[in-house]
Amino acid sequence: MATLALEDVKKAFGATQVLHGVDLEVADGEMIVIVGASGCGKSTLLRIVAGLETATSGRVIIGGQDVTPLEPADRDVAMVFQNYALYPHMSVFDNMAYGLRIRGLPREVIARRVQEAAELLGIAALLERKPRQLSGGQRQRVAMGRAIVREPKLFLFDEPLSNLDAKLRVQMRAEIRRLQKRLGVTSLFVTHDQVEAMTLGDRLVVMHQGHAAQIATPMEIWERPADTYVAGFIGSPAMNFLPATLTAGGTAARLETNGLVLPFADGPRAGEEGRRLTLGIRPEHLRPGIGGLDLQVELVEPLGGESVLHGRLADGAPITAKLPGALHAEGPLGVIIPLEHLHVFDAETGKRLDAQA
Amino acid sequence: MEKKVIFKGWALPLALLLPQLVITGIFFFWPAGQAVYQSFLREDAFGLSRQFVGFENFADVLSDPTWLDALWRTGFFSASVAFLALSVALFLAVQADKHIRGANAYKTLLIWPYAVAPAIAAVLWLFMFHPNIGLFGRMLNGMGIPWNYKLNGDQAMLLIILASAWKQVSYNFIFFLAGLQSIPRSVLEAAAIDGARPARRFWTVVFPLLSPTAFFLLVVNLVYAFFDTFGVIHALTQGGPGKATETLIYRVYTDGVMNLNLGSSAAQSVILMILVIALTMVQFRFIERKVHY
Ligand SMILES: Nc1ncnc2c1ncn2[C@@H]1O[C@H](COP(=O)(O)OP(=O)(O)O)[C@@H](O)[C@H]1O
Ligand SMILES: [Mg+2]
Numbered sequence: 001m002a003t004l005a006l007e008d009v010k011k012a013f014g015a016t017q018v019l020h021g022v023d024l025e026v027a028d029g030e031m032i033v034i035v036g037a038s039g040c041g042k043s044t045l046l047r048i049v050a051g052l053e054t055a056t057s058g059r060v061i062i063g064g065q066d067v068t069p070l071e072p073a074d075r076d077v078a079m080v081f082q083n084y085a086l087y088p089h090m091s092v093f094d095n096m097a098y099g100l101r102i103r104g105l106p107r108e109v110i111a112r113r114v115q116e117a118a119e120l121l122g123i124a125a126l127l128e129r130k131p132r133q134l135s136g137g138q139r140q141r142v143a144m145g146r147a148i149v150r151e152p153k154l155f156l157f158d159e160p161l162s163n164l165d166a167k168l169r170v171q172m173r174a175e176i177r178r179l180q181k182r183l184g185v186t187s188l189f190v191t192h193d194q195v196e197a198m199t200l201g202d203r204l205v206v207m208h209q210g211h212a213a214q215i216a217t218p219m220e221i222w223e224r225p226a227d228t229y230v231a232g233f234i235g236s237p238a239m240n241f242l243p244a245t246l247t248a249g250g251t252a253a254r255l256e257t258n259g260l261v262l263p264f265a266d267g268p269r270a271g272e273e274g275r276r277l278t279l280g281i282r283p284e285h286l287r288p289g290i291g292g293l294d295l296q297v298e299l300v301e302p303l304g305g306e307s308v309l310h311g312r313l314a315d316g317a318p319i320t321a322k323l324p325g326a327l328h329a330e331g332p333l334g335v336i337i338p339l340e341h342l343h344v345f346d347a348e349t350g351k352r353l354d355a356q357a
Numbered sequence: 358m359e360k361k362v363i364f365k366g367w368a369l370p371l372a373l374l375l376p377q378l379v380i381t382g383i384f385f386f387w388p389a390g391q392a393v394y395q396s397f398l399r400e401d402a403f404g405l406s407r408q409f410v411g412f413e414n415f416a417d418v419l420s421d422p423t424w425l426d427a428l429w430r431t432g433f434f435s436a437s438v439a440f441l442a443l444s445v446a447l448f449l450a451v452q453a454d455k456h457i458r459g460a461n462a463y464k465t466l467l468i469w470p471y472a473v474a475p476a477i478a479a480v481l482w483l484f485m486f487h488p489n490i491g492l493f494g495r496m497l498n499g500m501g502i503p504w505n506y507k508l509n510g511d512q513a514m515l516l517i518i519l520a521s522a523w524k525q526v527s528y529n530f531i532f533f534l535a536g537l538q539s540i541p542r543s544v545l546e547a548a549a550i551d552g553a554r555p556a557r558r559f560w561t562v563v564f565p566l567l568s569p570t571a572f573f574l575l576v577v578n579l580v581y582a583f584f585d586t587f588g589v590i591h592a593l594t595q596g597g598p599g600k601a602t603e604t605l606i607y608r609v610y611t612d613g614v615m616n617l618n619l620g621s622s623a624a625q626s627v628i629l630m631i632l633v634i635a636l637t638m639v640q641f642r643f644i645e646r647k648v649h650y
Contacts, residue, residue, distance in 0.1 A: 052546050072549045079550050085543035089565045098561075099551035150551070 002063030002153040002186055003028050004049070009058035011044055018044050020210040021058065029184040031177070033201030035191055037233070040207045042190045046156050049188060051075050063153055078147035079156040082163060084139045086131040092118075092142050093127040099150045117145045120179070137168045144176070148183065155180065155187040161196065173199060194234050198222070206230045228350040231280050231343060237308055237320045239280045243347065246275040250356075253277055253344065257313050260292070265339040267355030278350070280343035283308065283322040292336030295319055302326045309333070389630065395623030414624035423600065424608070424625070431604040434518060435582035441522035442578050443571065446529030451559070453530075454537040471527040479592030482520040506594065510601025513594045517602050520593060521586045529574050536570035537563065576640040580633055605629055 004026040011019040018041045026032050034042045047053040049060055051072035059068045067075050078099075086095050093114055100110045118124040121141040131139055140160060147155055157176070161169045177200055180187050191197055197204050198218045206213045206221065206229075214226035218234075225231035231239045244253040247261060250268035254261050262279070269277075286292075295311035307328045309321045321335055344353045396414050400407040418424050473481070488494045488505040497504035506512040540563060548558045564571075587606050590596060596603035596611060603611065605625065613622025 050546075050550055052549070071554075072546070073552045073554060075550075077550060079547065081543045081547060083541065083543055085541065085547040087544060087548070087562060089562075098548070098553075102552040102557065146547075146551070 003061075004063075004154060004186055004188070005059075005061040006045075006049070007059040007061065009045065009048055009060065010056045011041070011048060011053065012056050018210050019048075019055075022205075022210075022212050024205060024212065024215065026186055026188070029186055031180050031187045031189060031200060031202045032205060033189045033191060033197040033203075034205045034207060035194060035197035035201075035233075036207030036213075038192055041210045042192070042207055043158055045207070046079075046158050046188055046190050049154070050077055050079050050156050075154075076150075076152050077154040077156055078150045078152040079158065080143045080147050080160040082159040084131075084143040084160075084163075086139060086142055086146075088131050090130070091127065092123065092129050092131070092134070092145075095131070095142055096145045096149050099146070113149045113151075114145075117148045120148070121145050136164055137172070140164060140172060144179070148179070151185075153186065155185050155189075157187065157189040159191055160189075161191070162193070169196075176200065194236065198234070204234075206233060208233075224352065225280075225343065226352050228278055228280065228345050231345070231352075235282055237283045237322060239282050239343070240286075240319050242279045242281070242317070244277045244279045245273075246271050246277055247273060249273070253279055253342075255279070257315050257317060258293070262337060262339060262342060264344065264355060265342065267357075269344060269353045270356055271353075276347035277353070278345040278347045280345060281337050281341060283320040285338055285341035286319075286321040286323070286335040287338060288323060288333065289336035290334045292334060293319065295321070295333045295335060297328070297330050297333050300328045300330060302328075392623045392626045392630070395619055396627045397620075398623075399620045410620070414620045415628070418621055418624050418628065424605075426600070427603055427605050427608050430514075430600075430602075431583065431606075434514065434521075434586075434602075434604055435579050437518045438521045438525065438582040438586070439575055439578035441518065442525035442529055443574060445522070446526045446574075447533050447567075447571075449526070450530050450533035450537055451563075453534055469527065471524065473524070474588070476588045476592045478524050479520055479589045482516065482523075482589075483593060486516055508598055510598055513598060513602045517586070517590050517593055520589050521582060524589070525578055525581055529578065532570055532574055533567065536567045540566050572643060573640065576636050580636060583629065583633065 004024070006022055006024040009019055009022045010017070022045060024032070034045060036042050044053060048055045049062075051067070051070060051074075055068065059066055061067065062075060062077070087098065090098065096114045096117060097110050100113060105113075114127070115124065118127055121144055123138060123141045123145060126134060126138060126142075131142065134142065140163075143160065160176075161172055164172060173196055176189075189200055191200075201218055203215060203217050204221055205215050208229045214221055214230045216224075216226075221230060221234050225234060225239075228241060232241070243256045244262075245256065246252075246269060247254045248263070250271060252261050252263040269275075293313060295309070295313065297309050297311040299310040301308040301310070304326065306322055306324050307326055309323060309328055311319050311321070311333065313319060319335075321333075345351060346353055397409055397411060398407045399410045399414065483491065485491050486494045486504070486506065488498060488507065494504050503509075504512060506516045544566075545558060545562060548562050553561065583604075584606055586604065587610065590602055590604065590607050591610075594602040596607045606629065609622050609625045609629070612618045612625065
């Protein structure tokens, strides 16, 4: 158990800059989820922490010690890989005992620790088997077990659930969270799945093209996304964006599509009249009603208690609404925008614009 | 789903198979059958008379102390060739695997020896190690190390081991490199994170995962050392000095072609054939059981 700090970590593969300077402070026992689209540099960041890649510049500090120059073997971290990376020629027991044997622990201690971890994970009956004799979910557990027995300073997970089927994934997700809380080991968990991220993390790092776009708790990110990328990435279905301009002395926005003026609920924004804005509204916050947006609904997806409606405005811009009930029809529909749920972003930079104090 | 091609009648399939069958028949089954047949006969050196003698040729061979010497010599020779060819190839493959970008150039370089005919390979080694005209031979002598494989039996053995192993390294290398590249990178990374340093990673992860390849190559190398080294020995030492480099296969040649003792020579080749069949069967059994994992 330890704290972790990343200081301005940069990485380039040849001419390609993959990480553009990531800073992160992780408290002891915290579970941090690194989430982002495929190829944004999540694995690279995790591998730099593990010591499998060398950062081009910046420092990695584990438990107060600068480990940047250390080999993976000397960092006392454990990692669970997406493909599990079990040793194919070793039994489950030997897979889990491997790291302990290297540390020269006495035989009884190894046997006891492996047994305990195996019981914790429900794989005690499989200790004699070889990896090829296990199902995907069981391999996943062995990979977890191999990390747990080590009692490392850090757990690193690189999309460990993405090779499991949907049901098992939900089950293992809850299990990982329970285990991590119980063992209290500081953890970094990489995923491209925003639901996994929201449910697992104490805090999230939303990565975008090698930058940490936002680092905050899941609710904070959902309620106050730092920019349009984060706003669109977190939340399902994704947030609607509408172009608008600042008006009424900064106290309201005028929608470009129909000239509708929406006063800000939380206070005025800085900037001159006509400043270009992007307004964001989540599909679940839209309500049926007259005097807002006029939609032409093209597709209704019933989810049981609620439905997702895909439609278009008169100018062709797509809008998604999530409304209660299952009885919705295609065709024209009016929705209103509750002002307290409006997100305001600068149109040029995409950054969030907060109300002036 | 198995895909079957159906031929009408049997003429076309037979015609398609015929060239292969004829070649196998003429160059393998016919001489092999001849050898088995010969091994039960005794014939005078001029081929004027022959008589059926049962297993007598075999009994003579197996009780001949010089044949038993040759058997041990062959064992030592084959084990040395296999060990040397395998370990050098493994070392090179591991180095190549580390710098995978350059691997193609490396591969091409290393496959060359395999494409060289045994006699030419031997001449190459002869030019290097001939005591008077060879580059290294003269260098050794110049440094005060007496080097003459034409007089010193141990040196002669060393030379044919080196020359034979050298030819086999490239073949082994290709297989080892393919084996190394099929080990997932993440497994090695997991071992590194588990605390294993490179040497330990090699012996506890890489080597066990390569062992099916290594076992297959061991058998191939032994069979090679038993049979395919005739050309190398013939060109370098002709089995000498004395009988210092006379292996079983070379002895088949000396007894049959030089001494015209056809019955004994045939019996010896039948014994060799049985040895190879046995080796191959061991190999198949192991491969069926999927060595280790
Ligand atoms: N060893 C490497 N050499 C060159 N480029 C790499 C290497 N590893 C990753 N990359 C590149 O870095 C980017 C980020 O990769 P990665 O960290 O694996 O993304 P993620 O895990 O977020 O999907 C990708 O564009 C990928 O192609
Ligand atoms: Mg990845």
